[in-house]
Amino acid sequence: xxxxxxxxxxxxxxxxxxxxxxxxxxxxxxxxxxxxxxxxxxxxxxxxxxxxxxxxxxxxxxxxxxxxxxxxxxxxxxxxxxxxxxxxxxxxxxxxxxxxxxxxxxxxxxxxxxxxxxxxxxxxxxxxxxxxxxxxxxxxxxxxxxxxxxxxxxxxxxxxxxxxxxxxxxxxxxxxxxxxxxxxxxxxxxxxxxxxxxxxxxxxxxxxxxxxxxxxxxxxxxxxxxxxxxxxxxxxxxx
Numbered sequence: 001x002x003x004x005x006x007x008x009x010x011x012x013x014x015x016x017x018x019x020x021x022x023x024x025x026x027x028x029x030x031x032x033x034x035x036x037x038x039x040x041x042x043x044x045x046x047x048x049x050x051x052x053x054x055x056x057x058x059x060x061x062x063x064x065x066x067x068x069x070x071x072x073x074x075x076x077x078x079x080x081x082x083x084x085x086x087x088x089x090x091x092x093x094x095x096x097x098x099x100x101x102x103x104x105x106x107x108x109x110x111x112x113x114x115x116x117x118x119x120x121x122x123x124x125x126x127x128x129x130x131x132x133x134x135x136x137x138x139x140x141x142x143x144x145x146x147x148x149x150x151x152x153x154x155x156x157x158x159x160x161x162x163x164x165x166x167x168x169x170x171x172x173x174x175x176x177x178x179x180x181x182x183x184x185x186x187x188x189x190x191x192x193x194x195x196x197x198x199x200x201x202x203x204x205x206x207x208x209x210x211x212x213x214x215x216x217x218x219x220x221x222x223x224x225x226x227x228x229x230x231x232x233x234x235x236x237x238x239x
Contacts, residue, residue, distance in 0.1 A: 006040045007031050010047035014058070017051035033060055038067065046070045061149040068152075080144040083114040083156045084137055091127065101127050112154035117143035 011030060015022055022030075038046070050066055058066065065076050074082070090109045091099035101124045107115035118127070120143035126136045148155045 002035050002038055002040055002043050004031055004035075007035065007043065010043045013047045013051050014054060018054050018057050020057045022057065030060055030063070033064070034067075037064070042070075064152075065149065076145060076148060077141075079148070079156055080117075080141040083110060083117065083144050084140050086110045086156065087114055087118055087140070088127070099128065100124055109157070111157040113144055113147035113151065114156060116147045116154075117141075 007030075008027065011022070011027060034043075046067060049070070069075050087101070087106055087110055090106050091101045092105065093099045101118065103115055103119060103123070106118045110118075117140045121127070121136050121140035
């Protein structure tokens with residue numbers, strides 16, 4: 001909150017810097033718009049820095065923009081250009097129809113002011129081709145300026161966060177690996193080693209199991225066809 005006397009000192013500083021006087025009605029409008037937007041210390045620091053850079057007395061919207069920039073906000077000119085680039089990226093691509101834009105999609109990803117400027121610049125029909133791109137950009141920036149000043153809360157939404165892949169964990173050193181194995185043994189205990197096959201014991205491999213299945217089928221066939229054992233016996237031996 002800033003009182004009229006303190007506010008007048010800063011506004012007079014601006015007026016003298018551009019050699020342009022203001023009337024009582026103008027002062028009242030400016031004070032009404034700014035009295036709850038700032039405080040005495042900030043207003044003095046702001047007008048001290050702003051006055052030497054002005055060439056004409058700023059409009060109320062320009063003064064509010066300058067105050068936001070004084071607090072660290074992105075300049076509206078740069079924000080409008082960023083909004084335009086963000087709208088270009090907000091299109092949805094399909095192999096059949098190329099890239100297309102919708103008012104709703106732009107509003108959800110970029111904000112209301114950017115969506116209004118998107119329509120003013122020609123909407124999907126203008127953004128879907130590169131014809132007179134510079135005119136399209138100019139119309140968009142002008143419309144964004146107006147929408148953002150009339151409704152500051154409608155300005156560009158923050159960009160969506162990017163997700164970067166986490167770096168791969170480094171492999172443990174030999175000493176660390178030994179400690180890990182020892183810790184596992186402490187938790188689960190020593191596990192008995194699997195016995196190695198002794199000489200003469202057949203290991204049931206997949207190949208051996210398939211061979212046994214073939215032999216079993218031959219035996220069943222031999223039971224069903226008694227008297228034909230000679231060729232079947234030879235086939236078993238061959239298997």
